[in-house]
Amino acid sequence: MNELYNPAPDDRFTFGLWTVGNPGADPFGGPVRPRISPTDIVRGLAKAGAYGVNLHDNDLVPFGSSAADQDRIVGEFMDVVQDCGLRVPMATTNLFSHPVFRDGAFTSSDPKVRAFAVRKAKRAIDMGVEMGAETIVFWGGREGVETDAARDCRDAISWYRECLDFLAAWTLDQGYSLRFALEAKPNEPRGDMYLATTGHMLHFIDTLDHADMVGVNPEVAHENMPGLSMVHAVAQAMEVNKLFHIDLNAQKIGRYDQDLRFGSEDVKGAFFLVRLLEGTCGRPAYTGPLHFDAHAYRTEDIDGVWDFASGCMRTYKILAAKAAAFDADKEVQEILAANHADPDRIGALLKDYTPESLETLEALDLDPEALAAQGHRYERLDQLAMEHLFGVR
Secondary structure, three states, X not given: OOHHHOOOXXXXXXXXXXXXXXXXXXXXXXXXXXXXXXXXHHHHHHHHXXXXXXXXXXXXXXXXOOHHHHHHHHHHHHHHHHHOOOEOOEEEOOOOOOHHHOOOOOOOOOHXXXXXXXXXXXXHHHHHHHHOOOEEEEEOOOOEEOOOOOOOHHHHHHHHHHHHHHXXXXXXXXXXXXXXXXXXXXXXXXXXXXXXXXXXXHHHHOOOOOHHHEEEOOEHHHHHOOOOOHHHHHHHHHHOOOEOOOEEOEOOOOOOOOOEOOOOOOHHHHHHHHHHHHOOOOOOOOOOOEEEOOOOOOOOOHHHHHHHHHHHHHHHHHHHHHHHHHHHXXXXXXXHHHHHOOOOOOHHHHOOOOHHHHHHHHHOOOOHHHHHOOOOOHHHHHHHHHHHHHOOO
16 A cells, blocks of 8 residues: 555545444334444544544533533543544534434424524534534534425525524624634435525525625535536635535536435546646635545444544545646646636736726627637546646656
């Protein structure tokens, strides 16, 4: 095994308790391996070279626990986290497992359920802050419908907004320095989810009272399930400085949410995603935690779980090295430079409208037939990307 790609804490790789802790159950069969305790997960992640561990509130503290039990459980957990040199950079709250959320949490038609969801989220935020989390992720696992006869979706979106505005205002009132990251998904477990894509979430964020503290947490599987591009979703978020967190995994298009090992499907898509995150193409890099929201195959025992975790991290590092090599390739640079060339500084005319810029624009000699005849050599560029991925260039 090439040790060059072994992970280290400086790589900022994180896993959730629910990821390596997944016992391999699915809707058609129960667990196939023993559950790993939260403290053993932490020890295993530290040994594997991870930077941190993330969690839902009920991954660690059972639903309905007393305040005293929560304090004890959190204290014992954080002792191990600190002893292992890990961090808890992100925390989230489970608003989807308990039957009370069967018709939604923040979008439930029942205001009592919405109030319970806000209260639960508030307590999870307190717990996250106690652990040192800087980001709070909200995944609306039950925020949707099987039938639109249930409610006007405009009401649901309004309720969603009210709950997030309430929590943001309370967070600021506590003096917490936190960012919220909203995670989109098109379907599953609901037939249709509200705010189904990262693009939906970005628009929704602009309508919030405290939009400056709210960003997105795109997930590869969630964007790929309906055949959308994770690369484009992440780029859109980065372009407006709203990529607050990210979930890395793999997914076959059109399947149920698989949460596969990162890079195990659509290697080219993973390559271009890593290239974007690492900033090797020239734009600023993403500098936050790189979170793997995935789990081992149901075929695996405990040893296989740690093979899975290692594989996620090594694949990211391998792809990062290949992205750097691709963008340093002289032929790649020449093709990109030729396509982006602007010797007449025409691009500058389009940045801001003025009567003078319009006059200059109208006077340009722009021959559509000549422009249409130009090839871009993208076939060659894409082949170069493949050859770097195949390791032959």
